[in-house]
Amino acid sequence: MQDGMKKWMQLPRDVLVGHDVIYDIKDVCRDLKMGKDPLIVTGCTTKKIAGDIVFDQLSDCGQNVRMVVSAEASMDEVDRIKAEALEHNSSYLLGVGSGKSIDVAKLAATQLDVPFMSVPTAASHDGIVSSRASIRCNGKTSSIEANAPMAVVADTAVISKAPYRLLAAGCGDIISNYTAVRDWELAHRLTNEPFSEYAAALSRMTAKILIDSADSIKPDLESSVRMVVKALVSSGVAMSIAGSSRPASGSEHMFSHALDMVSPRHALHGEQCGVGTIMMMYLHGGDWKKIKECLEVIGAPTTAEQLGIEDRYILEALLVAHTIRPERYTILGTGLTPAAAEKVARITKVIS
Numbered sequence: 001m002q003d004g005m006k007k008w009m010q011l012p013r014d015v016l017v018g019h020d021v022i023y024d025i026k027d028v029c030r031d032l033k034m035g036k037d038p039l040i041v042t043g044c045t046t047k048k049i050a051g052d053i054v055f056d057q058l059s060d061c062g063q064n065v066r067m068v069v070s071a072e073a074s075m076d077e078v079d080r081i082k083a084e085a086l087e088h089n090s091s092y093l094l095g096v097g098s099g100k101s102i103d104v105a106k107l108a109a110t111q112l113d114v115p116f117m118s119v120p121t122a123a124s125h126d127g128i129v130s131s132r133a134s135i136r137c138n139g140k141t142s143s144i145e146a147n148a149p150m151a152v153v154a155d156t157a158v159i160s161k162a163p164y165r166l167l168a169a170g171c172g173d174i175i176s177n178y179t180a181v182r183d184w185e186l187a188h189r190l191t192n193e194p195f196s197e198y199a200a201a202l203s204r205m206t207a208k209i210l211i212d213s214a215d216s217i218k219p220d221l222e223s224s225v226r227m228v229v230k231a232l233v234s235s236g237v238a239m240s241i242a243g244s245s246r247p248a249s250g251s252e253h254m255f256s257h258a259l260d261m262v263s264p265r266h267a268l269h270g271e272q273c274g275v276g277t278i279m280m281m282y283l284h285g286g287d288w289k290k291i292k293e294c295l296e297v298i299g300a301p302t303t304a305e306q307l308g309i310e311d312r313y314i315l316e317a318l319l320v321a322h323t324i325r326p327e328r329y330t331i332l333g334t335g336l337t338p339a340a341a342e343k344v345a346r347i348t349k350v351i352s
């Protein structure tokens, strides 16, 4: 089915955003009749930060809880999680942690056709709500359709203690909606790709709200976390409405995925997408300087050096970005020439 042609949309039933909401998880599971004997998927670091809390919460109400630590968002991990869930006869799964843990649990739950709950420990990307899972398979990251979480429990007390870098990355992922929507509009005009005004407006508004309040995004401020989490939720909802990641993933994401392929070193997803947005907004003839300035105010990377990635990989990624999703038309068209890639990276000061 073409992007933007989904017959129905899946949205979470409950979205809790607030201080200490992690301690309401057992009530949410009961109210939503999630079943029993859950499997928690968490990360090495996030297990201690939140996985253990969720484990105790659900064990205390008589559930036979199992927890596994997942280190990567790969199809092998998804298969491992599914095997664990089947062996344990888990009636629902929880992803507790960052994007990798949430995506692996989300896709495993979808394939097992059991409910899934998203419990993010960082506001670093909009996958906390979306009906997409970005999973590596045969060396390539693909965006796979999944069931949206039945519930999202975003504890702002936990998330505000996460490294600020993760919050700044989440802002980059939201700001990237600007070029994603421009690419979608372009594809609609040039190829008649189905387009949802509603999903596009929600996605664009989410980015605008964040850009207009960039100077209030500060470290250790729970109000900053609340703002970014709500923006990530809206962005994820826009993807669910569209039935694809189109409203939140365009040429800037293709650049980021290409970077993941060509560069031996990676920055965070949202950081790479933010830098990609600067360059793609230049190609769109938009106000790329405003994007760059906003990311600088927030404290997100705006150059290859700040990403910790060599200039040559930025150029390499620009040259192959259009091949990441050939079916998704963007401003990259049939690809940049080497001279055009060099020009956009230098003019926007992404490379020096």
Ligand SMILES: NC(=O)C1=CN([C@@H]2O[C@H](COP(=O)(O)OP(=O)(O)OC[C@H]3O[C@@H](n4cnc5c(N)ncnc54)[C@H](OP(=O)(O)O)[C@@H]3O)[C@@H](O)[C@H]2O)C=CC1
Pocket: 042, 043, 044, 045, 046, 047, 049, 073, 097, 098, 099, 100, 101, 103, 121, 122, 124, 125, 126, 127, 128, 130, 131, 132, 133, 134, 135, 141, 158, 159, 161, 162, 163, 166, 169, 173, 268, 269, 270
């Ligand atoms: N499905 C979707 O719609 C989307 C999916 N994604 C995917 O999400 C992933 C990126 O997620 P992202 O979160 O940026 O990066 P990672 O999943 O790589 O997590 C970054 C690191 O942050 C750590 N961390 C998370 N929370 C805390 C905390 N509170 N305190 C200390 N450390 C913490 C994690 O620990 P630990 O090692 O314990 O996990 C991990 O080591 C990518 O795989 C991307 O493809 C991105 C956007 C949308």
Ligand SMILES: O=C(CO)COP(=O)(O)O
Pocket: 125, 126, 127, 132, 133, 134, 142, 143, 173, 245, 248, 249, 253, 254
């Ligand atoms: O990162 C995403 C939206 O922010 C998901 O997009 P992809 O479909 O490119 O994985």
Ligand SMILES: [Zn+2]
Pocket: 125, 126, 173, 248, 249, 253, 269, 270, 273
């Ligand atoms: Zn993203």
